[in-house]
Amino acid sequence: MxxxxxxxxxxxxxxxxxxxxxxxxxxxxxxxxxxxxxxxxxxxxxxxxxxxxxxxxxxxxxxxxxxxxxxxxxxxxxxxxxxxxxxxxxxxxxxxxGSGVLASALGMDKERTKQIWQALDLPTPESIMLNGAADWQAVADRLGLPLIVKPVHEGSTLGISIVASVAELEAAYHEAARFDARVMAERFIQGDEYTVSILGDRALPAIRVEVPGGFYDYEAKYLSDTTQYHLPCGLDDAGEAELAGLCQKAFAAIGGAGWGRVDVMRDARGRFWLIEVNTVPGMTDHSLVPQAAAHTGMDFDRLVLEILATAGHVRQDAEA
The missing domain is CATH 3.40.50.20 (Rossmann fold)
Incomplete structure (x- = not known):
């Protein structure tokens, strides 16, 4: 406090x-x-x-x-x-x-968020729900290796593991299960990581995240000084517009409103894959929304006031 x-x-x-x-x-x-x-x-x-x-x-x-x-x-x-x-x-x-009840609940549930995106033909990596009795070889055969194991209802990459072999899968499951009773495995997308912040009805400039260790985990997000945030992100105008449009569709699909952030991977063929949505993004000195806003000329204090100005829109929309 x-x-x-x-x-x-x-x-x-x-x-x-x-x-x-x-x-x-x-x-x-x-x-x-x-x-x-x-x-x-x-x-x-x-x-x-x-x-x-x-x-x-x-x-x-x-x-x-x-x-x-x-x-x-x-x-x-x-x-x-x-x-x-x-x-x-x-x-x-x-x-x-921020977002209302339904969008917040969906955004926190990675499995159901993906189901909505899939129903709307929005690209997101294939995933499988896991339990302690899972056939680990079958999981690896379906999703390929490496793959990602993560808690369904957790943020800040807590409990997430990149699994390179079948032998590592069970331990990764139990690590994720420390944070949540529901655990999923997801196809690993090899490529660049991007994040797009949503503010009101617009997408802020995309950020490309580069981590020397290759994994944007809790330490890389909040503690490390070696994580690099590329602004501009390196995409051409068409690529930036495509990514912004995709993230706005992904945010709208769950009913997101006010502000938020969508995380995306881009594979070697240049295709974007939606990973997750965050309806209450971080606002620390390492956080991505303030960085994206600053790139447009909006300082932190102005950003906070703009977010505050969205308050109440959920109830007003419901009554309209």
Whole structure:
């Protein structure tokens, strides 16, 4: 927590504050705390009456006591990004940033996101659901090696493994199962990794991510200083437009709104493959959405205000 974190039960300000909700209990708690602190500082610099709130101790009851005008959601992972918080805020009648209940739940579920993309003929790598009694050789025969094993409901690449042999598959499954009861194996796409941030109705410039170790894992995302982010991404105008259009379709397919990020791989033949969607992306000093916004001339404080301006659109759309 920061010194700006509000205490439930304290006297409310004369005007209802914007509450930045961050921290929580998911495996992404530390990243969420960093994102929330950065957002809160930006709001204060912009003159917005804002307080931070970590639901770890007092849950939704403490949030309701703060009587927020709007909630800026910076809770990553389960409990904040999976539709549960969004549903509670809908019931409380409090506007919030980002996607609504359904889109948040779908975005957190990699399996069902892929099913929707496949139904719409959007390219995404083939995958198989795993369990402890899986036929590991059959999995490898179907998806090929190497392949990816990942938790279905987790972010920040937690629990993900690149598996190079059948002998490694069972251990990779159990590693992923530490984070989630549902685990999937996915065909590995060899090539460049891109990410496209969505802000309102537009796609921000794509970023090509290059990791010396070859795997954009938790350390590469948040801790390493050797990860390279290429902006411009190196695609020609036609390729950039194709990628932006694909990511906007992928985001819209799950009902995404407000802001988000779509991660994509590009194979050796130049074909793009959708990997996953993030409905509450990171906002730390290593995060990708602020980098993409900065490339358009939008500083961090302006980005935060633009995201805040999307709050309430979900309920308004539902009533229209």
């Amino acid at each position: 920061t010194s700006d974190t509000a205490t439930p039960g304290a006297p409310a300000a004369s005007a209802p504050p914007v509450v930045v909700i961050y921290g929580g209990t998911s495996a992404e708690r530390e990243v969420s705390l960093a994102s929330g602190a950065a957002i809160l500082a930006a709001l204060k610099r912009s003159g917005v009456e804002a307080v931070g709130y970590d639901p770890y101790d007092h849950g939704l009851v403490g949030l309701e006591r703060l009587a927020p005008s709007t909630v800026f959601i910076a809770l990553h992972g389960r409990g904040g990004e999976d539709g549960s918080l969004q549903g509670a805020l809908e019931l409380l009648g409090i506007p919030y940033t």
